Amino acid sequence: MANWKLIGGITAGVLVIGGLGSACDDNSTNTGSTTATTDTPATATAKTDDTASSKTEMKPIPSFVGMGLQSAQDTAQAAGFFSLASHDSLGRDRMQALDRNWKVCSQNVMAGKTVSTDTTLDFGAVKLDETCPATDEKAPEAAGSTMPDFGGKSVKAARAALDSGTSITVTDVSADDRFILVESNWKVCTQTPKAGTKLNGQPVEFGAVKFEETCP
Numbered sequence: 001m002a003n004w005k006l007i008g009g010i011t012a013g014v015l016v017i018g019g020l021g022s023a024c025d026d027n028s029t030n031t032g033s034t035t036a037t038t039d040t041p042a043t044a045t046a047k048t049d050d051t052a053s054s055k056t057e058m059k060p061i062p063s064f065v066g067m068g069l070q071s072a073q074d075t076a077q078a079a080g081f082f083s084l085a086s087h088d089s090l091g092r093d094r095m096q097a098l099d100r101n102w103k104v105c106s107q108n109v110m111a112g113k114t115v116s117t118d119t120t121l122d123f124g125a126v127k128l129d130e131t132c133p134a135t136d137e138k139a140p141e142a143a144g145s146t147m148p149d150f151g152g153k154s155v156k157a158a159r160a161a162l163d164s165g166t167s168i169t170v171t172d173v174s175a176d177d178r179f180i181l182v183e184s185n186w187k188v189c190t191q192t193p194k195a196g197t198k199l200n201g202q203p204v205e206f207g208a209v210k211f212e213e214t215c216p
């Protein structure tokens with residue numbers, strides 16, 4: 001029996017020591033967490049530094065005309081201009097989704113002019129296989145209460161100029177009776193109601209053909 005008591009005592013001692021070891025380990029883990037928390041201000045400092053580096057400066061505008069749109073944007077950012085926009089120089093209201101497929105025809109701030117680096121630079125662009133117009137063609141402005149003349153404008157731009165609640169029907173007026181899927185590739189040939197008509201929520205109808213085609 002004495003031997004069993006001895007073994008029991010030894011076992012209890014081992015358990016106590018093990019418990020103390022675990023407690024030490026827990027303290028060690030908590031210390032690690034405290035250290036990680038102490039590192040947090042470094043991140044905050046980095047953000048502060050980034051904000052400081054974004055202060056505006058006065059810099060001359062580079063010449064972007066003739067450059068690919070992506071290259072123009074890269075050049076602008078390298079010069080410190082980060083507020084950038086672009087639009088369709090042909091007034092067709094197309095989105096410049098793949099910048100490398102477009103080239104710059106115009107810029108809203110003249111090359112060489114010194115401006116603040118927070119100035120928004122707006123590039124007028126056409127696709128690589130298109131010719132730049134002599135001057136940018138503007139998309140139609142909001143129609144208001146009177147029907148504009150949309151002749152020759154893209155169907156997409158005409159739709160955007162009308163109230164968003166307007167019911168619009170678009171048909172192919174060529175002999176092919178095609179579906180009109182990408183409206184920026186189609187131009188208005190006919191319209192109902194006619195230009196100058198008072199708009200009071202009535203439906204609108206456009207007859208259209210593709211831009212490279214002639215209206216019948």
